[in-house]
Amino acid sequence: MSRTASIRADLAALGVLAPVRAFYELGKRSxxxxxxxxxxxxxxxxAVLRLVPGFRPSGRVAPAAAGRCIADARQIVELGHRVFGQRIPVRAAEDWNLVGDHGARWPSPFWWQIDIRTEKRLGDVKWAWELGRHRDIVVLARAAFLQPGEQWEGELARRLRLWFRATPTEHGVHWYSNLEIALRAVAWMQVHALCADVLPQDVRDSMALDVARARRHLLVDFPYTVSSMRNNHLLGDALGLLAIQRFTGGSARSRLSRIAERAFAAQLDRHMRPDGSMIEDSVSYHRFVLExxxxxxxxxDGSPAVVTAMGGAARHLRRMGALDGPIPQWGDWDEGRVLASSGDALDLAGSTALGLVLSGRSADPRWWSEFDEVAWYAPPIGDVGATTSAARPPEAAVVVSGGIARATVGDWDVWLKGGTGPSHQHADLTHVSARFGDRWVLVDPGTGTYNGRLDVRNAFRTSRAHNGLRTRGEEMFVPHRAFRWLTSATVHCGVPVRTRGAVVVxxxxxxxxxSEGAGRIARAVVVTADGLTVVDWREDGQDALLTVALAPGTEIVRNELHLAHCPGLVVRGLQGGSAVEGQEQPFxxxxxxxxxxxxxxxxxxxSVSGTAATVWGVARRWSTAHDATVDGDQVTVAGIEMGMEFRPGGASMVVRVGGRTRIHTAGTGAA
Structure with missing residues (x-):
């Protein structure tokens, strides 16, 4: 792409905010x-730092959670800080500036002089930023709280001294992002609440000065955040200012507090949907904002707006199955956290449980032992209201939340992605993910990278990597740079169909x-205890490519696809296609x-051609329930006959079961 074309694409992607961004970039570069x-x-x-009681346990920490913390602290000391599933040692000041993908270190000029975005950048800055969020500093502070007088106090002080030496004010990549500065302030607030009395005076003094400078930095840069970062960044930056105000004893009625509160409230109103889903089309960022x-x-803040949003966001994750096991990694995934946990960084259950507890929605006594988020941030069990358990949905259950449909039948959990949003989304409309018991069968491919190789970034986020149809082989959305899209789409999730032993989403x-002449695409997924069948209808009948992402470990034997980790399951209807695995060029x-x-x-x-519906699926080898009959656009699976009628603003699915006909709608005017 030429420089002129790239600038034109940037302006199209930024829209009305382009002048603000241009003015900011000019000021930064000059x-x-x-x-x-x-x-x-x-x-x-x-600043004069104050204890924030909400971040110091008011009762005894559950023994299991305490044990996880001490074990994690030992690993931090012996092996290093946890960053994206790896342990990164911090033995010298420059280690805080690690470039994780090839072992170099970021330089320390003024942050605006560092290139983190162009092809000339030193590496992917996300590694250094994850390290600089100080999750492990909070873990060491917890260990010092649990075992005073042990080695943890010295290790905590040593690492913070190295930090202050490596990150002088406004120098280095750790001052580049306002969000990272805000998250670090929240982490330090927790450290101070847990063990301020054992931190050496020089460390406390350095922290007090850095917190004061962070407040000034966030305030000066806040107009840019408000005008150009209307997503989790605005919530995070406003939260950082409010946290620092509380941390330093600032008045809630001060001008700074009022500015931050108004910005947080306005973005929260834009951010949340009535069902608890968000404009962040990413399960990782959903957890991030929930935290x-x-x-x-x-x-x-016990205001109705915050409590309602917190409870709604937690219930959305619960409906999607976060308390039952792993769920698909829709959208960008980067382990983003505000809270600290020594548990699995990929697990969403702890944040979900905490949101339910703090909003008074439900509480299971087991959560205080199972989840660090509940053990360290929730009040003691006796201070919580009604206790309920988080049981797995009953057999043949279906739920829709945020436009995503989840069907649970027997050992099958199946998700159909019928929702989207303007932030951190992938080109994954009508993508199907499926888990059989505790094993993934059809997967979301994940994220890979943000600021690494652009071909890797786009390979994971574009529609070729997702389970769907690509009309004329085109991408569902046209990507631009690492985060933007030049096109968008409308998607509607239809009313699910339930019959005895089957669910259709x-x-x-x-x-x-x-594209001229191209029409809409509709997809239905039939789920029974024996498997799932996917049916695709194309409004225009134009040729398309069907792509399917399978779980690692899948084998092709005698032209049949066998899921090696799920004996007895085969993938049907995909014979004659091509398969690629572990290819670097093209990625x-x-x-x-x-x-x-x-x-x-x-x-x-x-390849898919003709006007007939396309059918494929995964089922037990011996099952005949998912043997499909196709007659043009009429498809019969598991005794359910389906047809699709496209209409202005949406579509209608005509379903016949046992001689009874029902019409289900999706889109404008849908029931």
Missing amino acids: GAHGLALRAATRSARP MLTVKHLLG WAVHDAYAR AGWHSTTYGQREPATWLER
Whole structure:
């Protein structure tokens, strides 16, 4: 892409905010913005740090949670800080500036002089930022709280001294992002609440000065955040200012507090949907914002807006199955956290449980032992209201939340992605994920990277890596740079169908309507105890490519796809297609469980032509329930006859079961 074309694409992606962003970038590159920040932070006086009670346990920490903390602290000391599933040693000051993908270190000029975005950048800055969020500093503080007089106090002080030496004010990548500064302030607030009395005076003094300078930095840069970062960044930056105000004893009625509160409230109103889902089309960022809401609550905000949003966000994750086991990694995934946990960084259950407890929705006594989030941030069990358990949904259950449908039948958990949002989304409309027992069968491919190789970034987030149809082989959305899209789409999740022993979930989208002659695509998924069948209808009948991402470990034997980790299951209806696994050029056939890591996995691609519906699926080898009959656009599976009628603003699915006909709608005017 030429420079002119790239600038034009940037302007299209930014829309009405393009002038604001351009003005900000000009000020940053000219040094004018830096001069304002330097003047503001240089004049800051050390803050007087105060105990924030919400971050110090008011009762005994559950023994299991305490044990996890001490074990984690030992690993931090012996092996290093946890970053994306790896342990990164911090033995010298420069280790805080690690470039994780090839072992170099970020330089320490003024932050606005560092290139983190162009092809000339030193590496992926996300590694250093994850290290600098100080999750492990909080864990060491917890260990010092649990075992005073042990080695933890010395290790905590040593690492903080190295930090202050490595990150002088406004120098280095750790001052580049306002969100990272805000999250670090929240972490230090927890450290101070847990063990301020055992921190050496020089460490407390350095922290007090840095907190004061962070407040000035966030305030000076806040107009940019408000105008250009209307997503989790705005919530996080406002939360950081409010946390620092509370941390330093600032008045809730001060001008700074009022500015931050108004910004947080306005973005929260834009951010949340009535069912608890968010504009962040990412399960990782959903958890991230849920944790911001819990911190806001722990700072003393018991307002209906915050409690309702916190409870709704937690219930959305619960409906999607977060308390029952792993759920798909929709959208960008980077382990983003505001809270600290020594548990599995991929697990969503602890944050979900904490949101339910703090909003008074439900509480299971087991959560205080199972989840660090509940053990360290929730009140003692006796201070919580009614106790309920989080049982697995009953057999043949279906729920829709945030446009995502989840069907649970027997050992099958199946999700149909019929929702979307403007932030951190992937090109995954009508993507199908499926788990059989505790084993993944059809997967979301993950994220891979943000600021690494652009071909890797796009390979994971575009529609070729997801389970769906690509009309004329085109991508569902047109990507631009690492985070933006030049096109968008409308998607509607239909009313689910339930019969005895089966569930049908379905959705329709218009992602390809941007192309002349291209119509909409509708997808239905039939789920029974024996397996699942996917049916696709194309409004225009144009040729398409069907892509399917399978779980790592899938084998192709005698032209049949066998899921090696799920004996007795086969994938049907995909014979004759091509398969790619672990390919570097062009990049394809990979699965990323967490940010920065990947392993080979099979991506399938099969040509689709004609006007008839397309059928494929996964079922037990011996089952005949999912043998489909196709007659044009009429498909019969598991005794359910389905047909699709596209109409202005949506679609209708005509379903016949046992001689009875029902019409289910999706889109404008849907019931």
